[in-house]
Amino acid sequence: MENYNKLVEHYKTISNFSHLSAICGWDAAAMMPSGGNHARSEAMAQLSLHIHQLSTAPQLADWFEQAQSDDLDAGQRASLTEMKRQWQLSTVVPEDLVKAKSLAGSKCEHAWRTQRGNNDWDGFCKNFEQVVRLSQEEAQIRGEQAGLSPYDAMLDIYEPGVNTKQLDAIFGDLVSWLPQLTQQVIDKQKSESVYETNESYSTEQQNALGLEVMKLLQFDFDHGRLDISSHPFCGGVPQDVRITTRYDESDFVQSLMGIVHETGHARYEQGLPKKWAGLPVGQARSMGIHESQSLFFEMQLGRSEPFIRNLAPLAQKHFVTNNNQVFELSNLQKIYTRVQPGYIRVDADELTYPAHVILRYEIERDLMNGIIGYRDIPELWDLKMKQLLNLSTEGNFKDGCMQDIHWTDGSFGYFPSYTLGAMYAAQFMAAIEETIDVNEAIRTGDLTPIFTWLSENIWSKGCLFTTDELVSSATGQTLNSQYFEEHLKRRYL
Amino acid sequence: MENYNKLVEHYKTISNFSHLSAICGWDAAAMMPSGGNHARSEAMAQLSLHIHQLSTAPQLADWFEQAQSDDLDAGQRASLTEMKRQWQLSTVVPEDLVKAKSLAGSKCEHAWRTQRGNNDWDGFCKNFEQVVRLSQEEAQIRGEQAGLSPYDAMLDIYEPGVNTKQLDAIFGDLVSWLPQLTQQVIDKQKSESVYETNESYSTEQQNALGLEVMKLLQFDFDHGRLDISSHPFCGGVPQDVRITTRYDESDFVQSLMGIVHETGHARYEQGLPKKWAGLPVGQARSMGIHESQSLFFEMQLGRSEPFIRNLAPLAQKHFVTNNNQVFELSNLQKIYTRVQPGYIRVDADELTYPAHVILRYEIERDLMNGIIGYRDIPELWDLKMKQLLNLSTEGNFKDGCMQDIHWTDGSFGYFPSYTLGAMYAAQFMAAIEETIDVNEAIRTGDLTPIFTWLSENIWSKGCLFTTDELVSSATGQTLNSQYFEEHLKRRYL
Numbered sequence: 001m002e003n004y005n006k007l008v009e010h011y012k013t014i015s016n017f018s019h020l021s022a023i024c025g026w027d028a029a030a031m032m033p034s035g036g037n038h039a040r041s042e043a044m045a046q047l048s049l050h051i052h053q054l055s056t057a058p059q060l061a062d063w064f065e066q067a068q069s070d071d072l073d074a075g076q077r078a079s080l081t082e083m084k085r086q087w088q089l090s091t092v093v094p095e096d097l098v099k100a101k102s103l104a105g106s107k108c109e110h111a112w113r114t115q116r117g118n119n120d121w122d123g124f125c126k127n128f129e130q131v132v133r134l135s136q137e138e139a140q141i142r143g144e145q146a147g148l149s150p151y152d153a154m155l156d157i158y159e160p161g162v163n164t165k166q167l168d169a170i171f172g173d174l175v176s177w178l179p180q181l182t183q184q185v186i187d188k189q190k191s192e193s194v195y196e197t198n199e200s201y202s203t204e205q206q207n208a209l210g211l212e213v214m215k216l217l218q219f220d221f222d223h224g225r226l227d228i229s230s231h232p233f234c235g236g237v238p239q240d241v242r243i244t245t246r247y248d249e250s251d252f253v254q255s256l257m258g259i260v261h262e263t264g265h266a267r268y269e270q271g272l273p274k275k276w277a278g279l280p281v282g283q284a285r286s287m288g289i290h291e292s293q294s295l296f297f298e299m300q301l302g303r304s305e306p307f308i309r310n311l312a313p314l315a316q317k318h319f320v321t322n323n324n325q326v327f328e329l330s331n332l333q334k335i336y337t338r339v340q341p342g343y344i345r346v347d348a349d350e351l352t353y354p355a356h357v358i359l360r361y362e363i364e365r366d367l368m369n370g371i372i373g374y375r376d377i378p379e380l381w382d383l384k385m386k387q388l389l390n391l392s393t394e395g396n397f398k399d400g401c402m403q404d405i406h407w408t409d410g411s412f413g414y415f416p417s418y419t420l421g422a423m424y425a426a427q428f429m430a431a432i433e434e435t436i437d438v439n440e441a442i443r444t445g446d447l448t449p450i451f452t453w454l455s456e457n458i459w460s461k462g463c464l465f466t467t468d469e470l471v472s473s474a475t476g477q478t479l480n481s482q483y484f485e486e487h488l489k490r491r492y493l
Numbered sequence: 494m495e496n497y498n499k500l501v502e503h504y505k506t507i508s509n510f511s512h513l514s515a516i517c518g519w520d521a522a523a524m525m526p527s528g529g530n531h532a533r534s535e536a537m538a539q540l541s542l543h544i545h546q547l548s549t550a551p552q553l554a555d556w557f558e559q560a561q562s563d564d565l566d567a568g569q570r571a572s573l574t575e576m577k578r579q580w581q582l583s584t585v586v587p588e589d590l591v592k593a594k595s596l597a598g599s600k601c602e603h604a605w606r607t608q609r610g611n612n613d614w615d616g617f618c619k620n621f622e623q624v625v626r627l628s629q630e631e632a633q634i635r636g637e638q639a640g641l642s643p644y645d646a647m648l649d650i651y652e653p654g655v656n657t658k659q660l661d662a663i664f665g666d667l668v669s670w671l672p673q674l675t676q677q678v679i680d681k682q683k684s685e686s687v688y689e690t691n692e693s694y695s696t697e698q699q700n701a702l703g704l705e706v707m708k709l710l711q712f713d714f715d716h717g718r719l720d721i722s723s724h725p726f727c728g729g730v731p732q733d734v735r736i737t738t739r740y741d742e743s744d745f746v747q748s749l750m751g752i753v754h755e756t757g758h759a760r761y762e763q764g765l766p767k768k769w770a771g772l773p774v775g776q777a778r779s780m781g782i783h784e785s786q787s788l789f790f791e792m793q794l795g796r797s798e799p800f801i802r803n804l805a806p807l808a809q810k811h812f813v814t815n816n817n818q819v820f821e822l823s824n825l826q827k828i829y830t831r832v833q834p835g836y837i838r839v840d841a842d843e844l845t846y847p848a849h850v851i852l853r854y855e856i857e858r859d860l861m862n863g864i865i866g867y868r869d870i871p872e873l874w875d876l877k878m879k880q881l882l883n884l885s886t887e888g889n890f891k892d893g894c895m896q897d898i899h900w901t902d903g904s905f906g907y908f909p910s911y912t913l914g915a916m917y918a919a920q921f922m923a924a925i926e927e928t929i930d931v932n933e934a935i936r937t938g939d940l941t942p943i944f945t946w947l948s949e950n951i952w953s954k955g956c957l958f959t960t961d962e963l964v965s966s967a968t969g970q971t972l973n974s975q976y977f978e979e980h981l982k983r984r985y986l
Binding site: 013019020023024027028031032033034035038039041042046047050152202220221222223224225237238239240247277 | 506509510511517518520524525526527528529531532533535536537540543617712714715716717719730731732733770797970
């Protein structure tokens with residue numbers, strides 16, 4: 001145990017510094033005045049360097065070796081496995097490359113903020129070229145070390161265990177039925193009339209409603225807060241989860257579901273195993289599982305009929321309107337399940353969202369594997385948008401391949417997590433429905449049985465299991481995309 | 494320059510970590526939900542340890558030695574001097590003692606929060622004994638190293654250069670005229686009628702007024718914020734200064750002047766020399782000079798007739814009242830210059846405040862020098878309160894020696910800074926009045942000339958000079974308490 005305990009102490013130290021990074025990162029997005037940015041960036045870069053040094057400390061190799069012969073129980077074995085995983089992810093890429101990529105990503109992202117508005121693809125490419133080159137180099141090195149293709153090695157950072165072969169199959173299946181279903185739903189919704197809201201809802205009103213919905217979702221306000229930032233996120237630490245949203249006074253729709261979404265991320269963090277706090281094994285299993293929780297809250301719960309039945313009187317209570325029909329159950333339900341192909345991923349509905357992910361997946365896969373170059377992206381983007389959503393993005397870079405931050409800062413391999421998350425969410429809901437009357441629980445406003453299931457099967461497990469093991473033990477089988485298909489057909493047809 | 498530059502890099506590293514500590518400290522007081530406290534305390538303790546290790550790094554001794562032969566200009570010499578000063582303050586006390594005192598202080602402070610309310614002096618003593626013993630040990634060690642008495646060595650932490658001999662003379666002089674002046678003023682004010690406010694002022698209204706007053710005081714909102722905490726303070730970093738206040742809805746008086754006070758601290762921080770950012774020489778000169786700026790804002794400016802003339806219409810604008818006489822100039826002025834001896838230091842007016850400080854000074858001086866024991870404190874407190882303010886605190890510990898946090902956590906030597914600050918503030922104002930029509934500037938609402946003087950003479954100097962040099966170069970002489978006496982007589986008689 002002695003060697004393992006040295007590792008525990010070391011990883012708790014890393015966790016303490018990561019805590020400070022999380023809080024100061026939240027502060028930079030939600031609180032900091034713009035003039036504080038320069039000094040903060042320097043302080044955060046210093047902290048990142050320190051965390052990187054701790055994560056790649058030379059003595060760790062020996063400690064891992066020695067800890068193998070410690071007498072460890074199953075939990076400690078899993079804990080050791082996750083420490084090693086994080087250590088390998090950190091050490092495999094040379095420090096120079098880490099720094100160069102981080103620098104290139106920051107530079108590209110900073111310029112992108114104005115270039116996107118100007119639709120300036122050529123200007124963007126001047127920085128993006130470097131980001132792609134360094135990311136390809138990283139993918140190459142990670143792949144060689146792990147015995148994987150370059151892109152599979154990048155996937156492994158965010159979604160350990162998943163690979164191109166699986167994703168090709170899963171996404172291939174999706175493409176075989178989703179576009180057709182989407183068209184069917186669009187045709188069906190054409191004949192429906194929806195009362196649009198064209199009134200103004202103050203930030204204070206929207207915030208008060210948001211807080212009430214968070215209470216319904218049992219967000220623990222003794223261990224977290226809701227604030228405002230220009231891009232909504234879930235940050236902080238499990239003991240103090242900071243979620244943010246943005247308010248558009250002419251449109252309450254997006255921000256409210258945004259709060260529900262981030263509350264899903266937050267409850268996963270708040271429900272992580274306290275016994276393993278501060279250790280890698282006590283963290284969220286993967287980005288896909290993290291997205292499964294936010295999408296479980298937003299899609300499985302939030303847009304369901306009984307949930308909107310709860311929402312309707314709350315909206316009526318907080319919003320003064322000249323048109324009460326807007327906040328009636330049937331109308332709110334239509335608003336929250338409307339399907340409309342569009343250019344922008346983050347604005348996409350449940351049915352068209354996967355198309356945005358699949359398109360990015362296919363491009364980033366081939367880019368990391370060296371099959372295409374970054375100059376090929378716009379044409380491929382346009383082609384796939386036409387195939388999947390029947391929309392042209394010819395010459396429209398800002399609503400096309402320049403819309404996301406992920407590639408801009410070199411996070412290739414992240415996108416599939418979103419759609420994996422949507423599928424896991426549907427599978428979890430199907431499993432829950434086997435033993436719990438979900439609609440009845442939502443209708444009564446006491447969602448405890450649902451959250452107890454999630455807590456026992458997902459949240460409290462941290463990284464004790466692989467994703468496959470976690471999903472199997474929770475649902476009796478590994479990922480099965482059929483539940484997602486059934487969910488969509490049931491809700492939208 | 495090579496050796497000096499190594500030091501610069503090292504101290505900028507320390508500054509980066511201190512930045513994170515300042516922001517997370519602010520967050521803990523102003524934002525953090527209570528359930529986040531345990532994890533935050535651990536993360537902050539880890540960070541403190543890291544900063545302490547950097548501050549006492551073994552290589553620094555050599556670097557200081559080598560830097561002596563570098564070719565440095567006057568600014569760099571001053572910079573080196575301040576680095577050495579901070580290094581000596583950090584290294585002279587053994588690490589075990591630092592830890593033990595910090596632990597004893599935390600324990601004592603935590604228990605004090607409930608013991609104070611219960612007037613539980615005996616319970617308090619169980620922890621306080623340890624705090625005093627370790628502080629005496631620290632004072633002894635610091636004194637021996639610096640060739641000073643134990644208490645003078647503690648003074649030196651907060652107010653470098655000041656000593657007991659000076660303070661005995663300054664405070665002795667104060668005691669010779671202040672109690673009599675106070676009595677005269679109380680007699681004079683007896684015949685004045687003041688309209689008390691007994692209405693309620695919402696947090697939002699008070700906050701809006703506070704922000705407007707901060708604008709008048711030219712607080713830079715691009716490099717700072719105003720928030721709420723249970724104990725007002727000025728935190729953050731010079732590039733991003735975080736001030737806080739607390740609002741009592743039944744009393745706007747204290748919180749408004751609290752904001753003015755903290756804005757004084759904040760503008761000093763915002764005005765520190767950017768050229769020396771991140772280095773000890775770029776920091777505030779001393780606690781006394783820091784208090785001089787907050788008290789310049791609160792006492793010299795904030796409670797002056799022309800300032801209250803500006804305040805009156807703002808208060809009328811933000812507060813709805815049934816009694817307009819409350820917010821009339823003459824009445825507001827009476828409210829803000831009322832003199833009333835009381836038990837509590839932080840609630841004291843300008844005239845009785847020094848008595849609270851002198852009492853604590855005399856006790857902590859003799860305690861650190863081993864002339865009295867901690868058990869003697871209540872009796873001495875009662876005796877001195879009777880002598881100075883004619884109030885009995887017999888048996889009343891909670892409004893007596895248990896009221897402050899300073900001794901509870903072992904900050905012996907801090908108290909004199911408050912009254913030194915009040916004296917410096919009066920001296921600065923007298924110097925400013927020689928070349929600037931201060932009343933006219935305040936009356937027009939454009940205080941720029943006053944702030945330019947403060948910026949040029951105080952803020953932008955950082956630690957380039959000693960306190961005596963700084964005050965001399967700004968006012969033509971070292972500390973002269975006569976300006977404080979003249980100010981009080983002019984305002985209150």
